[in-house]
Amino acid sequence: MNVKTIAVIGAGSMGHQIAMLSALAGYKTNLQDLKNEALEKAKLDLTKIMDKWVAKEKITIEAKDQAFENLFFTTDIREAAGQADLVIEAVVEKLEVKREVFAELDQIVPSHTVLATNSSTIVSSLIADATSRPDKVCNMHFFFPPLVMDCVEVVKGEHTSDQTAQLAMEICSQLNRTAVLLQKEISGFIANRILFAIQKEAMALYEGGYANYKDIDKITRKALSHPIGPFELMDLSGIDVGYYVMQQQYAETGDPKDKPSKTITEKVEAGELGRKTGKGFYEYGTKVNR
Template identity: 60%
Template sequence: MGNGIKQIVVVGAGQMGHQIAMLCALGGYRTVLQDVNGEALRKAEANLGERMSDWVKKGKLSDSDKETAFALLSYTDSLEEAVRDADLVIEAIVEQLDVKRDLFRELDRLTPARAILATNSSTMVNSLLAEVTGRPEKVCNMHFFFPPLVMECVEIVMSDQTSEETAAAAMAVCERIGRKGILLRKEISGFVANRILGAIQREAIHLYEEGIADFKDIDVIVKKSLGHLLGPFELIDLSGADVVYSAMQHLFSETGNLRDKPPACILEKVRTGELGRKTGVGFYEYRKEEVL
């Protein structure tokens, strides 16, 4: 089934992880979704059940394909149990470098030598994680976009040590699960999409904080004049202010450039817990049923 990948493990059952796991199961892979938080696993299972039932109602998925996918998907809070037979592990935990490095040390110890270790990080280059393993040639980025069950693009990023075989296997998985893999052979923090998005967000926030325009008006201008589906502030709410803050802070720690430092309005959202759709309020307010 494409470069020897038969079993995929997704670590982290949050907004990204549980949807990535569902994609893999729909693609015919034996898939394990692992999270140390049992409640997160239960929420993920319930969410996926509702989402796939909705797909069946809308004719996007047959009942038999739904049953097959769920038969391939399992859940566990045990990392050791999850990765014992893994061919590919996709990490989808918090955007904190030290936490990810600790996980990759454990994955290197617990997984078979053949296993590819991929990170879904939206900003961090994989070499920062590969260096704590004994298999840097088998480490890469597989950056899915939110929400993975909707967005079709995946950035596959190689470091100087990532092997061609690893990159080819990651690209083959993307093809199998119906996603467009784009291979980047040179590392840079934020990759392509988020660097472009970051430039837009920085300028939008600057205009807002300088009082040039209200954030709502900035969103309308970007959507109506540039054709974007979401304005920059709507997108911050969708991603989560905490995620945006972590990405900005990571880039700032690398560059030292004040331009990259998280701005005051993002820091304030994190401090107040107004993170966006997942908390029901961010720059905008959201009804309960609209929270993804």
């Protein structure tokens, strides 16, 4: 399939940067969000990042201008996806919302269009049956922040056709991202399963009073050579994001060990979501730009 237009649904932390990768790769790219403010913020943040890239000579000014010419912002899902060959969904991590979005997209997009979800955990078989084209549904899991992190997990469910998985892999390579194909579904995929195991253990050690979160981060950085500690990483990616992921896993497994911990729940209820709100485990002074 000759992909010309890519739509990204949801212009939050992930969506706006996935859309930029697509625009930089030369695709006509439509970024859609329900909220106009999210689109305005996306525009502002992308302008700042691309200006920095130009200043650091990562891209030319012409490449930046061309990418912005390729990129369209809209609150209208029909306008965004009506002509799209590939849609990448990056809305909130709630299964029922994703199913609604996929059902709506199925009605809007051409019959050849592939629908991918950027979910951190939810396998696409839980969403595919909301559409009439399960063979064209798969996971394309980018990592935060997509403009920096060079990895995408493409997950092929039993319903996903070989052509769909192949197309997702090819697009990743066009977006200049290393893609890895998972031939079988598992909730949370590979990287996050490993990461959550570390975060769960870090949280249990903190809640058990064995060390404070700063020292757990320090040990993880110094002794295990991780570039960033588990609590610092939760602040960076958004404590609410992890919270929804755990809720989803608990809904799927029913295992109390998968439930969001007491500390995570308290942080979310207090609106202390990490860097994006200026406070999570650590304080960031003023509200930080995503």
